[in-house]
Amino acid sequence: MSSVSMRDLLEAGAHFGHQTRYWNPKMNEFIFGARNNIHIINLEKTVPALDEALAFVQSTAAKKNKVLFVGTKRSASKVIKENAERAGMPYVDKRWLGGMLTNYKTIRQSIRRLRDLESQAANGTFEKLTKKEALSRQRDLEKLESGLGGIKEMGGLPDALFVVDVDHESIAVTEARKLRIPIIGIVDSNSNPDGIDYVIPGNDDAIRSIRLFVAAIADAALAGKAEFQGEVSADEFVEVAAEPVAEETQPEVAAEVAAAEPAAVEPAAVEPAAVEPAAVEPAAVEPAADESEKAE
Known part of the structure; x- marks a missing residue:
């Protein structure tokens, strides 16, 4: 698992919080001080918190479980999509649909509709329809792909949620808490850390800072997957080698x-x-x- 150093965080500007007048008092323990009316986040608290979150993500991925990446604001959307796809994890990068977790049964029906439309587009069904009907279905396909494309391979509720800006994604956080899904969140000086299982104090607005955190989480997920695949390969090797040996042999x-x-x-x-x-x-x-x- 790759670790992120304090120098990396400093270079990415992860220590810059919001203006002091917008701060959330519950973040006081993570704030080092203020400069030019801007709160400075204590990176000595960020490094161990991030390491703990990375270890959790790696162990989750090593069990073949899913971590849902969530970041819908402009500065996070592209980074979330790129890194989630790289790690083979589900993601939401456009808009969080209400009930995406708590009403997953309905969401699953929409995913089936999306798959059906994708199949129709691939096998040439659209070409056999009238121009108006084909255009209508194409629009439905694009709309569903935009909202659900990142979770169509999720296969069920996620085992953990990774959120960029817990205030902006408050609906996602609320739904995850109701279902007792562990939450990993980048929490800025103006945000509320309550209900976040793994608080990563840091700048959740600057693109460089977001990219650093999201890439680290994706790397941890990949490391966990590699660990799982390595265990499977090792087990298969032992089974083949153990065939001619008595059952009592270790x-x-x-x-x-x-x-x-x-x-x-x-x-x-x-x-x-x-x-x-x-x-x-x-x-x-x-x-x-x-x-x-x-x-x-």
């Missing part, structure tokens, strides 16, 4: 036992030679028997 020594099998065959090849002296001299039978017993 997976860790399966390779050693498999490698030792050719050496174990050699005593069996010597047995006929050991039987010959036993047939010639009865007295020599006893040592041969002792040797075979030791071999056993």
